[in-house]
Amino acid sequence: MKQAIAVVMVLMLSGTVFSQELSELATPPNGDNERAEVAQWIGPVKISIEYHSPRVHNPSTNDRTGHIWGELVHYGFFDEGLGPTRGAPWRAGANESTSITVSNDVKVEGKYLKAGKYALFLDVEKNGPWTWVFSNHIGWGSYQYDPKYDVLRVPVTAQDVPFTEFLTYGFDDRQPGGALAYLQWEKKRIPFKIEVANVNDLYVAKMRQDLESWGGFRNEDWQTAAQFCADNKINLEEALTWADKAIRGPFRGATLGQENFTNLQTKAAVLAAMGRQSEADVVMQKALHLPGNDPGLVYAYGMSLLGAKNTAKAMEVFLLNQRQHPEEKYWTSLGLARGYTATADKKNAIANWEIVLHNVPPTFSNRTPAFEAALKKLKESS
Template identity: 55%
Template sequence: MKKILAVVMCLAAGMSAFAQSISLPPSGDNQRSSVTQWIGPVSVTIQYSSPNVHGPNGEDRKGHIWGELVHYGFVDQGYGTSKAAPWRAGANENTTITFSHDVKIGGESIKAGTYGLFLDVEKEGNWNWIFSTNSTRWGSYYYDPKEDALRVKTSPQDAEYTEYLTFSFTDREAASAVAYLQWENKRIPFKIDVPHVNEIYLSQIRGELMGNRMGFDYQPWMDAAQFCARNKINLEEALTWADNAISGQFIGREDFASLQTKAQVLYAMNRDSEADVVMGKAIKHPTANVAEVHQYGRALLAAGKTDKAMEVFKTNRQLHPDDKFTTYVGLARGYSATGDKKNAIKNWEIAIKNIPENQKAFLPQYEAEVKKLKGGA
């Protein structure tokens, strides 16, 4: 009988080795949640279990979350190896945060990767976010301060009532965002900065231009050069990208857009005389249309280059004699900027007389310009 029982137990043990978990509701019905925010090319993902204020059995725990359900400081939870554990910043498994690239948290550097996210909740003074290199343990029962990658001070803020523990992001800028946990009546934030966001963009741009089909079209080369010109970075390489868009083997296309792109890079390099030559060629190129030349003239006006803008508006009129509206608007704006009210009024009136249907919504604005020039405003 003992031999039979031993065999049965061995078989049972063998079967358990192949057992798999079935799909059941999470412990305490604390549903799994995930939120991802992009900061430029950098992704930040927080995964957590989301308890609610009223608890799994509907009990009202309002006023009993902070300092009671969520303990203050570091405590012995009576289980696991940790005798001084912070709060798990959620429920059930570790709350984790994943950075696709190196970032800064509260001004401190942290490497790309996945971290366990804990919160030191204090009755008075600062609280502390804790980023642990161990992200796979259950809760904070096995928390070890030796595995801390970073601790960042934070201050809890009063917030609107939130039933379910929620992570989210606010103050989303081109190179930063503020992540926060919000539950019951508190919000606990931490700021994420990507200090070299443009360098990350450049790294990706180079790979995209060289590593896939995008490199066989002139548009991505222009986009890359324009990005550098706008941000005044990597300008020497940007100039080669602009040249490639114009005359690169198999992909180059000389037109108004590609020539203007090169000029933008040259302007960013403070090589204005060279840029002016390129733009002179661009506005006279057969591909240049009325609107493109007009917008270039407007940009010159905005930059305070009134004389150059006036030349562009005159050229636009000469090159496109059939246009009875936009070219006259350009001349009107140019003469207004130079102080020649008589010619400004004359050209505004011609433009208004020939206003197309898609511009009639702006007619009151144009008429106001004429009224102002005539001294009526």
């Protein structure tokens, strides 16, 4: 009889606790713990965290400030009294287990984590480091937690921060190859660093895949992929074939390969990255002498040379741009103004800055104050 009563009590408890989670009806969350999700891309890698967000000022228990850590959230592994009789870490949220999904392999605090979806737990300690636990077993809360399903544990340092009412996950310190994920609640912030070691390789793999689909129908996409490889000095042999495809590719209709300035410049950049500078110079000379070049593109190339401290070659490009476009006064004069300034030829620099200021297109009018300042500086130092 006692056993039957115990079974009934468990079933009643299960119905009360889990009914809202298992129901397909749109009902309010259990305990006012709103469902939440946050996602962050690190390059082509997506990381998302799903959780339920309790608040410090619970409607039924009022202000819990100062009673979260070590009280509501127990220190260490704690036996909830439901499920297997073993200690478990905190679910790092409320209601269902908090989960984290990574689309590609990553490193968490320097440790390898395969792509997939994991339950995310937190071992909270009164003294010493706190520990994030990544588990293959996603259940309801921590009740069915079993350490045999742990795939990763990483110790971190909890930080003291200003008050936060709602338990919140987020990402900051975002870099091209990493970000800092964190949980913040009450007056604590618990971070963990996520890194993608080979982010550029992943970009290349995605580009390769895209070029085999709709992306492969436009010469511009082949050029973009090749330029990415040149800029990052990776995958250069294949990048050279991509650059050639942009120039001579057998595309359809208006999307034929184009032997234009941009595509040739990209091929030259790939060759230079491969250490084949003499070949790169030949290709670039061909690009510079194409009929109908955009003076803005030629100016940009000259500025890249100036930025690389190749002032003499930059001046050659700026002078060529002026000869090729005698009627154009903005880009050609701007290049010469920059070049003569770099060579300390103040007289010619001032003359060209004055031409620039009389020919600024409306779309670039916001640059006028900077141009005026450059001219003023030259005149004052003359």
